[in-house]
Amino acid sequence: xxxxxxxxxxxxxxxxxxxxxxxxxxxxxxxxxxxxxxxxxxxxxxxxxxxxxxxxxxxxxxxxxxxxxxxxxxxxxxxxxxxxxxxxxxxxxxxxxxxxxxxxxxxxxxxxxxxxxxxxxxxxxxxxxxxxxxxxxxxxxxxxxxxxxxxxxxxxxxxxxxxxxxxxxxxxxxxxxxxxxxxxxxxxxxxxxxxxxxxxxxxxxxxxxxxxxxxxxxxxxxxxxxxxxxxxxxxxxxxxxxxxxxxxxxxxxxxxxxxxxxxxxxxxxxxxxxxxxxxxxxxxxxxxxxxxxxxxxxxxxxxxxxxxxxxxxxxxxxxxxxxxxxxxx
Ligand code: TRP
Numbered sequence: 270x271x272x273x274x275x276x277x278x279x280x281x282x283x284x285x286x287x288x289x290x291x292x293x294x295x296x297x298x299x300x301x302x303x304x305x306x307x308x309x310x311x312x313x314x315x316x317x318x319x320x321x322x323x324x325x326x327x328x329x330x331x332x333x334x335x336x337x338x339x340x341x342x343x344x345x346x347x348x349x350x351x352x353x354x355x356x357x358x359x360x361x362x363x364x365x366x367x368x369x370x371x372x373x374x375x376x377x378x379x380x381x382x383x384x385x386x387x388x389x390x391x392x393x394x395x396x397x398x399x400x401x402x403x404x405x406x407x408x409x410x411x412x413x414x415x416x417x418x419x420x421x422x423x424x425x426x427x428x429x430x431x432x433x434x435x436x437x438x439x440x441x442x443x444x445x446x447x448x449x450x451x452x453x454x455x456x457x458x459x460x461x462x463x464x465x466x467x468x469x470x471x472x473x474x475x476x477x478x479x480x481x482x483x484x485x486x487x488x489x490x491x492x493x494x495x496x497x498x499x500x501x502x503x504x505x506x507x508x509x510x511x512x513x514x515x516x517x518x519x520x521x522x523x524x525x526x527x528x529x530x531x532x533x534x535x536x537x538x539x540x541x542x543x544x545x546x547x548x549x550x551x552x553x554x555x556x557x558x559x560x561x562x563x564x565x566x567x568x569x570x571x572x573x574x575x576x577x578x579x580x581x582x583x584x585x586x587x588x589x590x591x592x593x594x595x596x597x598x
Contacts, residue, residue, distance in 0.1 A: 273302040273446060274408040276309040276349065276399065279326040283333045284471035285546070286455040286464030288553075289514055292337050294412055294448055304344035305406050305578060306334070311349050311356070312398060315391045331567060333474060336556035345581075347574030349402065354582035358401040359394075361589060365430050366397045375419055400424035404440045405582045412446040421445060435592045453514065456507035460489035475554055478547050485543035490535045498529045505535075512542055515549040 275295070283292065298304050310327050318326070327348065339346060349355060371377060371393050380392050391398075396419075403411055403424045413421050421443060428440035454463045457470025464471045472484055489504045501509070505528070512521050520541060527533040560566060 270301075270303045271409040272305070272406055273298055273410045273412065274305045274307075274403045274406050274443070275412050276307055276312070276402050277330060277334065278309050279313050279323075279330040281466045282329065282473045282475050283337065284464055284466060284473045285511070285514075285550075286457075286471065288337060288474060289455050290452050291412070291414075292334075293452060294446075295334075296338050297448075298412065298446070299340055299344040302410070305347070305408070305581075306339060306344050307347045307349045307352075307402070307574075307578065309349050309402070312395065315387075315389060315395065317387065328561065328567065331570070332557050332560040335560050335570065336553055337474075341570045341573055345574050345577040346570060347578040348571055351571065351575035352405075352578045352582050354579065354586045355398070355401050355405055357586050358405050358582075358589065359398045361593065362397050362401055362427050362431070363394060365434065366394065366427060368393070370423075370426075371396065374423070376416070396420045396423040397427065400427040403443050404428050405585050406578075407441055407581075407585065408443045409441055410446040411443050412448075418445065431589075437592055439588065439592060453510070455514070456503075456510050458484055458488040458507075460504035460507070472546060472550075474550050475557060476550070477554075478551075481547055481550070482543040485539050485546065486536075488539060490539075493533060493535065494528060494531045497531060501528065508535075508538060508542060512545065516542070516545040520545070 275298075295304075295306065299306075308327050308330055310323065313323065313326070331346075331348075334346070335341075374396055376395070377393060381388050399420050400423060403421075404427070411421055411424075425442040425444075428442050431440055432438055456462065457464040457468055458472070459468070459470040462468070462470075472481055476484070488508060490508070491502055491504060494501075509521065509525070512524070524533065524538050524541070527538075
């Protein structure tokens, strides 16, 4: 069993794209690997949340992941800030992270451009903290999207540099987790492209029935097919892709036939799709709310996770201190 680490930023809510994407992968990983999943709450301080917002978003994201099936019996689920050893490893790694290479990171340059009023040192050293998160458990694999590949590459670099500096083979160089089969890409409701949180085209697991209906009814369509058996343009295909994951086969067939014979009414299709999405997310939404109102359960999950994560982190930091030369008299 390989050790896998993944950090979850406590920002935004899960949408259907996340559910059928990253979440499906997490559920698979937790069955097959020794997984550490944590809420990256130290990282989120770079954006200066208020204490209330910080706590609220950590709770929300934890409840959503648990409701989707992340299992504290299978994986170690914890809050980053509960494992202080991470901050010590971060400090130690900082001594060997060069300002020049950190300044050249794409995500840092992006932040400098987008928020010149808050270019704090935490942003600069974000990849160092992320490396500490990963190598503190000596992870072999990290599931990463395109936007995190460079950060993972830096984690490898910092791990290698430590090994070279102290002439040890202590840290593994963490590799990207490869998922075998390709996942279904969930499209957004705006005609083209996939569902995303910044695109404003998402259906969130916590959207109530009314919100969800409104979003689906506003989805982009066209004026309808004019020729029998014509090929569907992307916006229409997208509605069918959504149906594929939430609707009955017979429902999908019914609307496909209507489309082929040019008798389709997009209003009817959307109404059905909204109903089916609602039926699909309803139990998840209910579970999120149940978990959110159960502080005792959340506390138990967090405590259990912190204990397991600290066990592995403490061992690493102890070894690293020894390798570096901190020795008791
Ligand atoms: N940087 C990641 C993101 O923005 C979150 C993260 C923090 C992370 N530490 C990590 C991911 C360690 C994987 C491993 O999504």
